[in-house]
Amino acid sequence: MTAFPAPPRFQQRRLAEYIAILLALALVVSSFAATAPNLGAIGRGVGRLFAPSGLLMQMFPPDFSRFGPIAWKLLETLQMAVAGAALGLIFAVPFAILATDRLSPHPLVRTAARAIIALFRTVPDLIWAIIFIIVVGLGPAAGVMAIMIDKIGFAGRFFAEAMEETDTGPQDALRAIGAGRLGIIVSAVFPACLPSFTATSLFALEKSVRGSAALGLVGAGGIGVDLKVAFDLFNYDEALAIILMLLALVIAVEQASGWIRRKLI
Amino acid sequence: MNIPLLNPAITAGPVSAGPVLTVAGLEKAFGVRRILRGVNFALASGQSTALIGANGSGKSTLLKCLVRLEEPSAGQITLLGHDVTTLGPRALRQLRAKVGIVWQRHNLVPRLSALTNVLHGAQSRLSGPKVWFQSIATDALRAEAMTCLGRVGLADRALARVDTLSGGQQQRVAIARMLMQHPQFILADEPDASLDPQTGQEVMELLLGLVRQDGLSLLVISHRLEHALGYSDRIVGLAAGQVALDQPTAQANTASLRRFFDPEALP
Structure with missing residues (x-):
């Protein structure tokens, strides 16, 4: 029986590759050295949390005495999320169409649409909230607009990817019939993308509910305003009540969204 | 009722004097690869013509x-009285509306019903939401689309999602969509491919029925010798990007046609 020598376990790499690996490792190590907290500081911090006068001890038991007003604020938070997500999803569709290779009317338009989507996605929603507070003032309207812009960036990208990935056969068939661009998009592209659009829209709603609480911290309406006030006034027990009620809302929305996803897709 | 209602007559229908399609000196190259090398032929209207040729001979490219759907590199095409190669986008769209294409892959919208897919055929002449769903x-x-579905024997499956239908039924829905288009000329790119022999035969009968009953002109690519012989009035054979055979089917010699088919496609 002929013996075949086994190949080397590792391939010989070029010097440039070794240098690239070393540079990557140096970046990771230097990043830890510059920013990571030391274990001693973490230990002392955890000790303070659990001390008799520490934050956790002051949070328990949660104070639900303002259940009614907090519930109304939660409803406002949910409404902000729904309104912002709905507007964002609606406006994401035309942006996504313009950003799609096959559907965009011109390469320049496609590049511009992609740049706008990238800008909306890259700037954090808190920054958008601060910008819209300057534009429309404090309150939920600024939050709704911040969520809308954030969702155009989020859904615009995923909608465009879904449209890029669809089978082009039905589109070509309708084009060969003489159908117009809008007819092809509505008749062939949207039905094919429906499962993906639905999943993205539900994720966008979940993301909006979670994000809308944080927007209140900068004054853009919703439960975040109450949470910030509770922390500022050292009402940690009320802050915990708000956090628990917010958690219940987020879980409820996630469960409902998961159920709808299973039913529709 | 899933039996096709369009049955071909035994003899060819009336043939008008003028050609419905004239191709002269057609060339198509992809980079340095020349697929079509000066194709010349003309088709009389109201006839079924089989386009045959081995894989890579340029049949599908010619059809496009x-x-x-593919831009010719050189040559002239006159289809339904229009010089295809010089048409602007709008005029080209209007011409395409008169040409029904049956694809090898049915190219239906899978998540939609058979009826909605048939309705899409009306996008050749109408626009707006009324022809979307x-x-x-x-x-x-809706009544017209149901009539088209009825002609291909699928009226009872109008609301079925097309991705739940069999391959043969999907091909028939595609033909019904083409009927909804009110075509004057039909191009069929291997409509019998990927179908079992019986279903493939039904689809070919359906297409020939349109030629015989509606007086439409048909140019059909088929990889099955028996279909080329049984469902055409004329046979055009392509070899190495050129027309190597052009004769009435009645005069065709089976043995001489075999060279246009890949060995595995022959019975």
Whole structure:
């Protein structure tokens, strides 16, 4: 029986590759050295949390005495999320169409649409909230607009990817019939993308509910305003009540969204 | 009822004097690869013509060039009285509306019903929401789409999602969509491929029925020798990007046709 020598376990790499690996490792190590907290500081911090006068001890038991007003604020938070997500999803569709290779009317338009989507996605929603507070003032309207812009960036990208990935056969068939661009998009592209659009829209709603609480911290309406006030006034027990009620809302929305996803897709 | 209602007559229908399609000196190259090398032929209207040739002979490219789904590199195409190669975008769209294409892959929208897919055929002449979905279409358009489905024997599956239908049924829905288009000329790119022999035969009968009953002209690519012989009035054979055979089917010699088919496609 002929013996075949086994190949080397590792391939010989070029010097440039070794240098690239070393540079990557140096970046990771230097990043830890510059920013990571030391274990001693973490230990002392955890000790303070659990001390008799520490934050956790002051949070328990949660104070639900303002259940009614907090519930109304939660409803406002949910409404902000729904309104912002709905507007964002609606406006994401035309942006996504313009950003799609096959559907965009011109390469320049496609590049511009992609740049706008990238800008909306890259700037954090808190920054958008601060910008819209300057534009429309404090309150939920600024939050709704911040969520809308954030969702155009989020859904615009995923909608465009879904449209890029669809089978082009039905589109070509309708084009060969003489159908117009809008007819092809509505008749062939949207039905094919429906499962993906639905999943993205539900994720966008979940993301909006979670994000809308944080927007209140900068004054853009919703439960975040109450949470910030509770922390500022050292009402940690009320802050915990708000956090628990917010958690219940987020879980409820996630469960409902998961159920709808299973039913529709 | 899933039996096709369009049955071909035994003899060819009336043939008008003028050609419905004239191709002269057609060339198509992809980079340095020349696929079509000066193709010349003309088709009389009201006839079924089988386009045959081995894999890579340029049949599908020729079909696409006829309605400029592929841009010809050189040559002239006159289809339904229009010089195809010089048409602007709008005029080209209007011409394509008169040409029904049956694809090898049915190219239906999978998540939609058979009725909605058939309704899409009306996008050749109408636009707007009434031709997007059957649920919002006008009564007249729904009735017309049902008539088209009835002609291919699928009226009872109108609301079935097309991705739940068999391959043969999907091909028939595609033909019904083409009927909804009111075509004057039909191009069929291997409509019998990927179908079992019986279903493939039904689809070919259906297409020939349109030629015989409606007086439409048909140019059909088939990889099955018996279909080329049984469902055409004329045979055009392509070899190495050129027309190597052009004769009435009645005069065709089976043995001489075999060279246009790949060995595995022969019975």
